Amino acid sequence: MPAISATAPGKVILFGEHAVVYGQPAIAAPVAQVRARAVIMAEPRFPAGSLRIQAPDIGVETWFADLPEDDPLGVAIKQVLAKIGIEDPPALTVRVTSSIPVAAGLGSGAAVSIAVIRALAGFLGRRLRDEEVCSLAFEVEKIHHGTPSGIDNTVIAYARPVYFKRKQDGNLIEMFPVASPFTLAIGDTGVRAPTLNTVGDVRAAWLADPERVGSFFEQIGALVRSARQAIESGAIESLGSLMNKNHALLAELDVSSIELERLVAAARQAGALGAKLSGGGRGGNMIALVSAETVEPVCQALRAAGASNTIVTTIQ
Ligand code: PMV
Secondary structure (H helix, E strand, C coil): CCCEEEEEEEEEEEECCCHHHHCCCEEEEEEEEEEEEEEEEECCCCCCCCEEEEEHHHCEEEEHHHCCCCCHHHHHHHHHHHHHCCCCCCCEEEEEEECCCCCCCCCHHHHHHHHHHHHHHHHCCCCCCHHHHHHHHHHHHHHHHCCCCCHHHHHHHHCCCEEEECCCCCCEEEECCCCCCEEEEEEECCCCCCHHHHHHHHHHHHHHCHHHHHHHHHHHHHHHHHHHHHHHHCCHHHHHHHHHHHHHHHHHCCCCCHHHHHHHHHHHHCCCCEEEEECCCCCCEEEEEECCCCHHHHHHHHHHCCCCEEEEEEEC
């Protein structure tokens, strides 16, 4: 049987992180420049039912049966087997590689899950629909994030910009037109900050002062709605100030950091139309809205201000 592979992109949250956990809308877009990849290979020499896991980037080589109950890769595999109704899979190797930095707000966990889900389902003869992939990956996200909104697995499963709203009776997922493509410079602080921690801290702050923190969520929601209108109508220049306002509210939620502030300030000084942290915060990546003229100076300024990496991506 030939090897089957699948890849999944990274993602950035353009607007609305954290507030999205509390029912406000958010906008996210795929980042094709970084990807997770899963390859499934038949292993006719292994005893039936042996599943080997290889993740060379993180030095993992083990058997599925030896993975802890709550291992994200193990849960992704179990989800696929249950979905397809296979109890005794053929012996195989699942090999995972990824160029998406871990715990950096670029969706590495969801991208790895989605690549594995698609590749394994394909190997077992099933082509899953995007919404099926999305909901299986959501089960894995719960391990990474505790109370995930579902936006990461959604934008990566559909691999298109999405307007997302968490709802009890089925999330609102809308694909919307991008009237004029726009470019982002993404700067990595190099600081790894698990989303589970920042999401937990925001929850504690909200429980302690629901009125004040709830009002930040509502203000963020209003910015997201304006941002969608701006993107749909091609009013790109107004997106920059919306990004700056969203960043200020995230700083109020205490999910920024010295390193993020440094990169955001450097990008703005170098001519970005706006900049904000992206994802869980306290580290990870920030995004800056740039033009053809400012893209290079902004990337240089980000590196000079300590960015460990920069990525340029166009949202379209
Ligand atoms: O995976 P990250 O770091 O991009 O964070 C996801 C965005 C949050 O809103 C902070 C959490 C969530 O589940 O939506």
